[in-house]
Amino acid sequence: MATKTELSPTARDSKNAQDMQVDEVLIPRKVPSLCSARYGIALVLHFCNFTTIAQNVIMNITMVAMVNSTSPQSQFNGSSEGLPVDSFGNLNKAPESLSAKAPVYDWSPQIQGIIFGAVGYGGILTMAPSGYLAGRVGTKRVVGISLFATSFLTLCIPLAADFGIVFLIVTRIVQGLSQCSVIGGQFAIWEKWGPPHERSRLCSIALSGMLLGCFSAILIGGFISETLGWPFVFYIFGGVGCVCCLLWFIVIYDDPTSYPWISTSEKEYITSSLKQQVRSSQQPLPIKAVLRSLPIWSICLGCFSHQCYITATALLTLSCALSTLCQSGIYINVLDIAPRHSSFLMGASRGFSSMAPVIVPTVSGFLLSQDPEFGWRNVFFLLFAINLSGLIFYLIFGEADVQDWAKERKLTRL
Template sequence: MDNRFPPKKVPGFCSFRYGLSLLLHCCNVLVTAQRTCLSLTMVAMVNSTDPHGLTNTSTKKLQDNTKATVITAQHEVWVKWAPPLERGRLTSMSLSGLMLGPFIVLLVTGIICDSLGWPMVFYIFGACGCALCLLWFVQFYDDPNNHPCISISEKEYITSSLDHQVSSSRQSLPIKAMLKSLPVWAITLSNFAYSWTKNTMLIYTPTFINSVLHVNIRENGLLSALPYLFAWICGILAGEISDFFLTRNIFSIIAIRKLFTTLGFLLPAIFSACLPYLTSNFHSTVIFLILASATSSFSLGGVLINPLDIAPRYYGFLKAFTSLIGITGALISSTLTGLILNQDPESAWFKVFFLMVAINMISLIFYLVFGKAEIQDWAKEGQHTRF
């Protein structure tokens, strides 16, 4: 019997694994909220005569590190909780919170700044984060076998579907083999490019709108939020469609991964390249800004889940490694974009967007050439590759 396929009666959407995905979704919403609200409050701070309205660089870096820790750690959850045929939808559901978070935050932050003052933004989202943290400690367990609330049928379904992929035996990490693996570097470079694009758009969209469209803080919040609503929708669709293609055997796993990676990198590159030429037209600028941010979420059905395909036994470590490189891309992008905007105001946005396009296209080509979806030799059971 093929363990990838569920028994006849398995809890579907109203199950604990989907509840866990929803809980992670909410965690990602609030983790991103702590980071995103700063991008719009910076506009309010700069426009304020209050001496406290200066950008706090150390606060931004601390928030970057906190967000990175949470995002990296949560990938280990799906090693023991995600059946192979549901990886796309479960991970996309949880990670799409990273897109819905900015939408909610940017939408309400402008209103809060205008009505209550920008300091209240941090108090409100901080309180929500504390409440969700308590819920996480109560509800989360590392392994479905140890959870007191999960049904027996769901527990058996998850464990049986992962029998041939996740082993309880402890083996040394094949770090040397990982570092020599071109599929690993294809995923790593793509994570760098994805984080570069998402971080640039996340931090500097309100600044771009403020400098190009010249709207007030409420309108800026609304316009900055819209791209993330559509990014959230695209992220959910990516997971659902990729799993649909897989369960119906329409495409192979590698074809699905490369298809959604291409959509997630090529489309944002095209729309971003058009933005510097559309600044004189309000509606065209808004539409292309939405499309540039939204279409990058197709990567959730592609390269962002690919480590679970090539090395399920070492998924947590491999995802942490690729995410660490992605974090590096995010930090470099925010710093370099700030320098470009400060030193060359006239052609700054042209340079920012075309640098983003170049990085996207280089990483996409590398992934299309070297990306794989089958379990690598060094990640198979019985392989004892050492340092």
């Protein structure tokens, strides 16, 4: 007959203590997010992304003032047809104050497309290495130095434009190297700062600065160009970037253990949450498995198609609003399927998508030069097809579970 075995008081207390320790590891006490260090890090990254994207976008706004033309058709037609006229039928000339405030250049749509796309060449080269480098030497150094570089180069763009188109294109390429290092290198910080169940929220807060930067640059860039001259757009946003860079080096630390202003409870909460992730810095990146992984390719193609931006203003505005949902989806999907290699793969996927800012302006300029009247229609049809194909591929092959090649493998020694 079976008998019930009872534990002694000492054994029972020991078992209860062990259970409490396990519970503390598996279910860490959550620290309020308001005024917490980790959300402060996300907010600083928000402003860094705001600055970086604003510096990237302002060229699209100032180009109208730099070439002194709002109609690309004037570049193909030497006649005065279509130019603005006053109430007496005379041609309106450009305001004299505009020429006095800033120089004007004679750039064709093809040249403008090359200038727009030049900043994307750097992204192809640095997005993936910056994520890998940030995971090795620290996000603070990689992002901080890159943010200062892109801000300094933004200040130099008016001078580079005066020196010539070659100097401007080279400046834009180097600026693209720096900007994409900021974007690609920042994700490594969440490997040590972001509890697994909060990473999507923290990344979304940081990445939302991109949308705000784009919105702000478009909103006030034209006003600054009209009132102060287009060079001041670069001076103002470049100066804001330098201030943000100073804030970055003061506030940001690579891990919570070295952060001087974090509370003990939050530090324990973050470290205990990260203990649930089994990590191995000695395990190499499985390159072949990554290249064969369809979920990785779905992320890359999703990012690419999202980067490629319907003639009606309402539809265009709606598409821009809905595209922000991608920030909490494809852009941080790598943290779900391969958290151990997330810094490199995040940069690699964004680096793949950086081909879009290079290809799209160049192809758009070519299509416009071939058909100035209906070229934009072909551009939007092409972008629609690319975006739709990326969506379909992601819906079929995208996943949210940790992949087999990204899981911990126990190494046994004979």
